[in-house]
Amino acid sequence: xxxxxxxxxxxxxxxxxxxxxxxxxxxxxxxxxxxxxxxxxxxxxxxxxxxxxxxxxxxxxxxxxxxxxxxxxxxxxxxxxxxxxxxxxxxxxxxxxxxxxxxxxxxxxxxxxxxxxxxxxxxxxxxxxxxxxxxxxxxxxxxxxxxxxxxxxxxxxxxxxxxxxxxxxxxxxxxxxxxxxxxxxxxxxxxxxxxxxxxxxxxxxxxxxxxxxxxxxxxxxxxxxxxxxxxxxxxxxxxxxxxxxxxxxxxxxxxxxxxxxxxxxxxxxxxxxxxxxxxxxxxxxxxxxxxxxxxxxxxxxxxxxxxxxxxxxxxxxxxxxxxxxxx
Numbered sequence: 155x156x157x158x159x160x161x162x163x164x165x166x167x168x169x170x171x172x173x174x175x176x177x178x179x180x181x182x183x184x185x186x187x188x189x190x191x192x193x194x195x196x197x198x199x200x201x202x203x204x205x206x207x208x209x210x211x212x213x214x215x216x217x218x219x220x221x222x223x224x225x226x227x228x229x230x231x232x233x234x235x236x237x238x239x240x241x242x243x244x245x246x247x248x249x250x251x252x253x254x255x256x257x258x259x260x261x262x263x264x265x266x267x268x269x270x271x272x273x274x275x276x277x278x279x280x281x282x283x284x285x286x287x288x289x290x291x292x293x294x295x296x297x298x299x300x301x302x303x304x305x306x307x308x309x310x311x312x313x314x315x316x317x318x319x320x321x322x323x324x325x326x327x328x329x330x331x332x333x334x335x336x337x338x339x340x341x342x343x344x345x346x347x348x349x350x351x352x353x354x355x356x357x358x359x360x361x362x363x364x365x366x367x368x369x370x371x372x373x374x375x376x377x378x379x380x381x382x383x384x385x386x387x388x389x390x391x392x393x394x395x396x397x398x399x400x401x402x403x404x405x406x407x408x409x410x411x412x413x414x415x416x417x418x419x420x421x422x423x424x425x426x427x428x429x430x431x432x433x434x435x436x437x438x439x440x441x442x443x444x445x446x447x448x449x450x451x452x453x454x455x456x457x458x459x460x461x462x463x464x465x466x467x468x469x470x471x472x473x474x475x476x477x478x479x480x481x
Contacts, residue, residue, distance in 0.1 A: 193412020
């Protein structure tokens with residue numbers, strides 16, 4: 155039986171830093187207020203207005219190919235998870251594939267908000283297990299600053315830009331993407347969304363004047379649902395695979411808010427030393443946050459480590475993956 159192993163990981167974040175003190179010059183906030191509420195000190199911003207999410211995705215995938223010794227023409231498929239595509243069409247995945255010279259790969263985007271990378275990993279693993287594809291790149295690239303309203307003190311401290319990617323390949327060992335559970339609840343629509351810019355409400359002078367092309371979030375509702383749903387999906391995948399907090403080596407959740415991460419880990423009962431966190435330096439990079447975090451900690455991860463990944467995002471959409479590390 156084939157499994158899909160993770161044979162490589164890479165990430166990319168822009169050079170420009172927007173820290174809390176700089177943000178306090180733009181909007182009525184301060185370092186203490188931001189740090190105590192969300193645990194973020196700084197975030198990376200792709201300032202160049204001519205560059206979109208694909209720029210970071212290309213940089214990230216190039217690093218992935220170089221670090222794994224993979225030739226561009228060897229890649230069969232690229233799946234891009236993003237809520238910030240360069241354009242409504244064509245897909246950002248196609249732009250990244252072209253920019254990286256993946257001449258033999260098909261490429262497409264998926265939209266699962268902050269849970270997108272995990273959904274794309276499960277999709278990529280299915281291609282590998284079926285034998286349809288042998289080398290699959292899963293990448294998330296998120297220029298969150300493009301949808302951030304820097305006059306809204308409730309949301310603008312949260313978001314940063316970045317990208318993360320993994321390479322999936324077949325193996326007969328019991329490693330890689332082992333199992334996943336995913337759920338969706340459409341009643342969450344108006345609690346976390348961008349009201350305008352789609353076919354339901356196309357861009358107009360009125361929508362621009364009303365600032366409806368930025369992310370809008372009901373923080374209290376999102377917090378409550380995120381904690382409950384990430385906890386329950388993590389427990390669900392653990393129970394299905396005979397796991398307990400004692401035999402899990404690492405827990406990595408979407409880096410949305412430090413209080414959410416701590417609440418989920420606390421209710422799960424897992425040792426805080428097993429909880430991977432880097433939100434302080436990058437903020438919420440949506441679907442890119444989990445691969446960004448895992449890449450930062452990759453020197454501490456070892457082959458055979460059991461890892462639970464979980465994410466929650468707009469939709470509402472959420473889920474958890476059980477991974478056995480193989481790098």
